Amino acid sequence: MVSxxxxxxxxxxxxxxxxxxxxxxxENGFKTYATMRxxxxxxxxxxxxxxKNLPIEVLELDVNSDESVHQAVEKIVKAEGRIDLLVNNAGxxxxxxxxxxxxxxxxEQYETNVFGVFRTIREVLPTMRKQRGGTIINISSIAxxxxxxGMGAYVSTKFAIEGLTQSxxxxxxxxxxxxxxxxxxxxxxxxxxxxxxxxRAQSENSAYKEMMERFHQAIGAMVKNASxxxxxxxxxxxxxxxxQPRIRYPAGPDAEMILSARKQKTDEELEExxxxxxxxxxxxxxxx
Ligand SMILES: NC(=O)c1ccc[n+]([C@@H]2O[C@H](COP(=O)([O-])OP(=O)(O)OC[C@H]3O[C@@H](n4cnc5c(N)ncnc54)[C@H](OP(=O)(O)O)[C@@H]3O)[C@@H](O)[C@H]2O)c1
Numbered sequence: 017m018v019s020x021x022x023x024x025x026x027x028x029x030x031x032x033x034x035x036x037x038x039x040x041x042x043e044n045g046f047k048t049y050a051t052m053r054x055x056x057x058x059x060x061x062x063x064x065x066x067x068k069n070l071p072i073e074v075l076e077l078d079v080n081s082d083e084s085v086h087q088a089v090e091k092i093v094k095a096e097g098r099i100d101l102l103v104n105n106a107g108x109x110x111x112x113x114x115x116x117x118x119x120x121x122x123x124e125q126y127e128t129n130v131f132g133v134f135r136t137i138r139e140v141l142p143t144m145r146k147q148r149g150g151t152i153i154n155i156s157s158i159a160x161x162x163x164x165x166g167m168g169a170y171v172s173t174k175f176a177i178e179g180l181t182q183s184x185x186x187x188x189x190x191x192x193x194x195x196x197x198x199x200x201x202x203x204x205x206x207x208x209x210x211x212x213x214x215x216r217a218q219s220e221n222s223a224y225k226e227m228m229e230r231f232h233q234a235i236g237a238m239v240k241n242a243s244x245x246x247x248x249x250x251x252x253x254x255x256x257x258x259x260q261p262r263i264r265y266p267a268g269p270d271a272e273m274i275l276s277a278r279k280q281k282t283d284e285e286l287e288e289x290x291x292x293x294x295x296x297x298x299x300x301x302x303x304x
Pocket of ligand 1: 052057080104156206
């Protein structure tokens with residue numbers, strides 16, 4: 017078995033970024049709990065782990081449930097006595113213009129992408145505080161930095177994760193615990209298949225029908241140049257092992273480009289840059 021000295025927990029490890037991250041951490045010194053809400057999807061990670069003799073265990077964890085998160089973390093602490101790294105990765109993106117989203121659809125989006133993150137953090141912190149150390153890595157997005165048409169709910173959850181992480185950093189520094197975000201650009205995963213289109217956004221009568229058609233075309237074009245999930249996993253490993261980790265790590269050339277534009281441009285210039293990139297009309301032109 018590949019040797020390890022630290023213990024990591026990754027949420028949403030059944031596919032995409034979570035799967036690659038769990039494998040890479042296990043190859044690099046972490047006994048990794050690859051958690052997922054449906055353990056019937058474990059074969060992917062288990063086959064790869066067995067082939068390389070990696071220290072990986074699959075555990076059921078549904079980030080939408082207090083009880084599920086509590087039980088999973090309790091089992092890990094009982095077995096290992098410590099948790100060095102938590103990677104909050106589970107998530108999906110609700111698609112639809114803000115006016116087309118029902119309150120229930122937005123609540124569900126927050127249940128997973130935001131409340132799920134609060135749940136796991138609350139459960140691991142007593143252990144990390146006791147051991148006076150640990151790292152919490154939240155998978156945000158470039159959508160946690162700039163707005164996008166047709167993704168207002170998703171974007172707002174990722175902005176929430178950015179604010180949560182910045183606050184956590186201040187609260188946890190005295191305990192020697194780190195928190196940071198990874199901001200991927202477009203990554204080739206299941207996310208588009210697993211992301212529901214809001215009910216009203218599917219209607220022929222939606223006022224945003226044409227805008228959403230352009231949105232789908234733009235996403236299709238971006239996916240062609242998408243980065244592979246390993247690009248994000250590499251950034252997670254880097255952030256988890258650097259002596260002085262940064263607050264944010266972009267993942268993928270598109271993310272790097274947008275973050276660098278964010279540093280150089282005013283908010284209005286950035287909005288113009290992004291809307292032109294997606295093929296929408298900049299809000300400044302509309303206001304004229
Ligand atoms: N792909 C991108 O372009 C991109 C860009 C920026 C950020 N991200 C972020 O990266 C993260 C991973 O997404 P991905 O792209 O790897 O997509 P993915 O392949 O669809 O993976 C999402 C994972 O989250 C899990 N999940 C969803 N709801 C859950 C719940 N209630 N409890 C536990 N697990 C749950 C899924 O489980 P099931 O298999 O059971 O559905 C799956 O394992 C997300 O937070 C996403 O917002 C993705």
